[in-house]
Amino acid sequence: xxxxxxxxxxxxxxxxxxxxxxxxxxxxxxxxxxxxxxxxxxxxxxxxxxxxxxxxxxxxxxxxxxxxxxxxxxxxxxxxxxxxxxxxxxxxxxxxxxxxxxxxxxxxxxxxxxxxxxxxxxxxxxxxxxxxxxxxxxxxxxxxxxxxxxxxxxxxxxxxxxxxxxxxxxxxxxxxxxxxxxxxxxxxxxxxxxxxxxxxxxx
Amino acid sequence: xxxxxxxxxxxxxxxxxxxxxxxxxxxxxxxxxxxxxxxxxxxxxxxxxxxxxxxxxxxxxxxxxxxxxxxxxxxxxxxxxxxxxxxxxxxxxxxxxxxxxxxxxxxxxxxxxxxxxxxxxxxxxxxxxxxxxxxxxxxxxxxxxxxxxxxxxxxxxxxxxxxxxxxxxxxxxxxxxxxxxxxxxxxxxxxxxxxxxxxxxxxxxxxxxxxxxxxxxxxxxxxxxxxxxxxxxxxxxxxxxxxxxxxxxxxxxxxxxxxxxxxxxxxxxxxxxxxxxxxxxxxxxxxxxxxxxxxxxxxxxxxxxxxxxxxxxxxxxxxxxxxxxxxxxxxxxxxxxxxxxxxxx
Numbered sequence: 403x404x405x406x407x408x409x410x411x412x413x414x415x416x417x418x419x420x421x422x423x424x425x426x427x428x429x430x431x432x433x434x435x436x437x438x439x440x441x442x443x444x445x446x447x448x449x450x451x452x453x454x455x456x457x458x459x460x461x462x463x464x465x466x467x468x469x470x471x472x473x474x475x476x477x478x479x480x481x482x483x484x485x486x487x488x489x490x491x492x493x494x495x496x497x498x499x500x501x502x503x504x505x506x507x508x509x510x511x512x513x514x515x516x517x518x519x520x521x522x523x524x525x526x527x528x529x530x531x532x533x534x535x536x537x538x539x540x541x542x543x544x545x546x547x548x549x550x551x552x553x554x555x556x557x558x559x560x561x562x563x564x565x566x567x568x569x570x571x572x573x574x575x576x577x578x579x580x581x582x583x584x585x586x587x588x589x590x591x592x593x594x595x596x597x598x599x600x601x602x603x604x605x
Numbered sequence: 606x607x608x609x610x611x612x613x614x615x616x617x618x619x620x621x622x623x624x625x626x627x628x629x630x631x632x633x634x635x636x637x638x639x640x641x642x643x644x645x646x647x648x649x650x651x652x653x654x655x656x657x658x659x660x661x662x663x664x665x666x667x668x669x670x671x672x673x674x675x676x677x678x679x680x681x682x683x684x685x686x687x688x689x690x691x692x693x694x695x696x697x698x699x700x701x702x703x704x705x706x707x708x709x710x711x712x713x714x715x716x717x718x719x720x721x722x723x724x725x726x727x728x729x730x731x732x733x734x735x736x737x738x739x740x741x742x743x744x745x746x747x748x749x750x751x752x753x754x755x756x757x758x759x760x761x762x763x764x765x766x767x768x769x770x771x772x773x774x775x776x777x778x779x780x781x782x783x784x785x786x787x788x789x790x791x792x793x794x795x796x797x798x799x800x801x802x803x804x805x806x807x808x809x810x811x812x813x814x815x816x817x818x819x820x821x822x823x824x825x826x827x828x829x830x831x832x833x834x835x836x837x838x839x840x841x842x843x844x845x846x847x848x849x850x851x852x853x854x855x856x857x858x859x860x861x862x863x864x865x866x867x868x869x870x871x872x873x874x875x876x877x878x879x880x881x882x883x884x885x886x887x888x889x890x891x892x893x894x895x896x897x898x899x900x901x902x903x904x905x906x907x908x909x910x911x912x913x914x915x916x917x918x919x920x921x922x923x924x925x926x927x928x929x930x931x932x933x934x935x936x937x938x939x940x941x942x943x944x945x946x947x948x949x950x
Contacts, residue, residue, distance in 0.1 A: 439820045440791040482818065513905070527688035530905070554817050557686035557846045558893040562901035584820050587849075587896035 403430040405477060405546045405578060409460035410450060412443075420446055421458075422604040426597060428546060431576040433569070435589040438599030444582050447599070448550045451580070452479035464545065474501070476545035480552050484531035488523045495519040498534055502541050511567050512537050529560035536564065540571055546578045554583065565592060641716065642674035643840040644698070644809055649710030651693060651702070651864075664707070665909055667693055668864040670933065671710075675809065675840040680831060682851035683844045684890070685861025686906055691844045695811045699734055700724030714809070729754070733807035737814045739794040742786040749782035752801050764804075771800045775830070792823035799830045810834055811842045816850045828854045848875070848890060857942075860887045863906050863917045868944045883944035886918050916947070924948045 405428040413419040420443040428434050438444045449455040451462055453475055462469060469475065481487050488497045498504050498519065512533040523531060532552060539547060549568075553561040569592070572579050583589055589596055651668035668690045675681050683691050696702050698712060700721050712719040714727070728734075742751055752771075753764045772781065775796040781789070789797060795815065802810050812831060816824055832854045835841045845851050851858055852875055860868045868884040875882065879891040892898045904921040907913050915930040916922070922929065926948070934947045 440818065440823060513903075515905075527686070527906070529687060551818065555687065555846070557684075558848060558890050559901055560686060562893040562895075562899050566899075566901055584818070584824075585895070586821070587894070591895040591899050 403465055403545060403578075404428070405451070405462070405464050406466075407447075407451060407460065407462045410447070410458055410462070411460060412446060412450060412455065412458040414446075419605050421450075423460075424599075424603050426451075426602060428578040428580055430545065430578050431573065432595070433572070433579045433581060433593045435593035435596035436580055436582045436599060437584070437586075437589060437596060438603075440584075442599050443603065444599055445550055448479055448548045448580070448582060451546075452477045452548050454479065474541070474543045476543060477548065478539040478541075478544045478546070479548040479550065480532075480535050480539050482551040482554050484528060484535045485523060487535055488531060490523050492523075493519070494521050494523065494526070494534060497523070498538050501538055502543075504537050504541070508537050508540060508571070511571065513563070513567075529556045529564070532556065532560075532564060536568060540568075540575070540577070542575075544575070544577060546580070547572060548580045548582075550582045551584070553588070554585075561588070642713075643677050643715060644673075644675040644842075645711075645713040646671065646673045646694070646698070647711040647713070648672055649697065649708060649712065651690070651697060651709075652707050653703075654705045654707060666864070667909055668697075671865050672936075673842075673859050673866060673869070675842050677808070677840050678835055678838050679856045680835045680841040680843055680854055682855035682858045683842060683861060684846065684848055684851050684858055686846060688863075688906060688909070689861040690864040691846075691861055692813055695734065695813050695842070695844055698724075698811060699728050699732060701728075729805055729807075731807055732809045732811065733802040733805045735798050735802045735810060735812040735815055739786045739789065739798070741798070742794075744786055746785075747782070748784050748786070748789075748797055751786075752797065752804055754801075754804070768800070768804060771803050775800055791819060792826065795819065795823065795827050796830075799827070803834070807839065809840045809842070811844070813844045814846070815843070816845060816847055824850065825853070848894065860884065860890065862886055863913075864909070865917060866945070867918065868942060868946075870942045874940075874942065881940070883939050883942055883949050884918075884946050885922050885924055885948075889921075916945075 407424065407426050410421055410424040411419055412421045424447060436444055446455065450458050453469060453471070464476065469477065514533055514537060518526060518530060536552070553564055556564070581589060581592055649668060649671050650666065652664045652666040655663055655665055657663045671694065673681065673683070683694065685691050697708055702708065717723070749768060753768050756764050777793065777796055781793065786794065810831070815827055819827060828850060831841050831843060843851060843855060852872055855872055858870050858872060859866050860870065868882070868887050870882060870887060875891055879888040882888045882891060889902045892900045902921055907917065907920070913919065915932055916934055919925055919929050928947050934945045936943050936945055937949060939949055
């Protein structure tokens with residue numbers, strides 16, 4: 403299976419394109435790095451791939467088929483700031499199980515403790531919240547994971563813990579991962595291949 | 606009119622003479638103080654009073670027995686995971702904690718105790734904060750007004766001139782002055798935030814997570830600004846979770862964990878497998894970097910409401926023994942650094 407974006411063009415303002423004719427493809431089980439300067443459109447491309455942005459030209463497809471706009475999206479996006487991706491007025495267990503019941507296996511592998519489930523989001527640290535965000539994104543129907551700077555705000559030990567777990571899970575489920583990061587060493591360690599956005603973007 | 610002018614110029618001369626005198630004494634003072642810490646934080650503890658249920662109050666301890674020192678011309682990096690109390694330390698020094706916070710212990714600035722009144726007097730003048738992101742700026746105010754801040758009308762021209770100079774030095778174009786915060790890119794906003802600190806001619810700069818999310822070029826640029834400030838004689842406290850960035854410019858590194866300092870190490874200690882590092886946590890942090898072993902130790906930092914007797918790192922430590930579970934280890938001086946661990950000699 404292959405996630406493909408073809409001839410993607412997008413701009414937030416008229417006559418000011420951020421992405422121009424961008425082609426990128428991601429295979430199942432592949433870990434691909436995406437690198438670029440700040441403000442070059444990495445996060446925008448991530449949003450387009452995961453279906454958060456609609457007003458773009460070109461198409462995004464899985465095995466030549468368009469991604470349905472209703473139902474579970476097989477392309478899941480995880481953000482840099484997990485505290486902005488959870489509902490502050492819900493308890494963690496509700497946030498976790500909003501989409502589907504997350505299996506105990508996944509909870510264990512991320513080291514999510516039972517007593518965290520009864521807490522509010524503001525009672526957990528960034529690293530702990532990010533584990534929840536990943537656990538709920540890695541459901542059984544997920545085929546691709548877009549990781550947009552998911553460990554940038556975390557310390558080195560938590561970063562290693564989270565990535566080691568994610569790599570195990572995506573290998574087992576043969577999920578394709580797009581890793582966006584500024585940290586060269588991290589990209590080098592994680593990815594099979596690296597794409598520089600400047601090279602594939604014709605703006 | 607003429608008379609007034611004369612008086613003014615006389616006044617000016619007087620103030621000038623006073624200034625040179627002040628400068629001389631200041632220079633002497635600086636010489637004498639160079640070896641003394643500019644900021645000394647001694648054994649502070651910080652807790653928040655919270656309502657548990659109904660009218661029952663509980664005390665949540667977030668910082669305990671924490672001590673650090675910052676010297677002129679040096680950069681002290683404060684490294685630790687999120688929730689370890691790094692930012693709260695900055696807020697405690699600046700006196701901007703919320704009203705339900707309770708601060709114990711002693712903070713000394715330039716040999717004088719830093720009380721809340723004193724903090725309010727000198728913050729923004731002698732102590733400056735470089736905040737984490739542009740969310741600390743007013744979204745509806747033009748950049749130059751924010752950088753200059755509130756000044757008396759007669760000083761406005763002068764301040765404007767200084768601001769132009771600083772902007773030029775940091776490669777910010779004149780049209781940035783009239784922009785609003787949302788129009789800035791990540792790198793530009795960083796330079797604007799740094800110029801607010803430079804503007805104040807502060808002696809102590811506290812930078813709270815100034816680096817995450819920056820690309821390599823902007824990152825090294827930002828770090829060089831702080832190095833510049835230190836070279837000019839400022840004491841810089843660089844709060845970050847990014848050891849790599851800290852190692853590039855700092856002189857000493859204080860490692861935070863669960864609201865206390867576990868080790869203060871020299872930059873040279875971070876090499877190879879970390880065998881020169883004193884605390885097992887620092888070593889684990891070093892070995893977890895992707896360019897090193899990318900190895901993670903198990904477990905989590907204890908929650909703030911978990912009560913831990915003994916060493917705070919006990920649960921996750923590979924070298925623990927019976928002694929570690931009883932009482933907090935005291936600071937020891939080892940190889941030019943300090944460490945809070947029983948198993949180091």
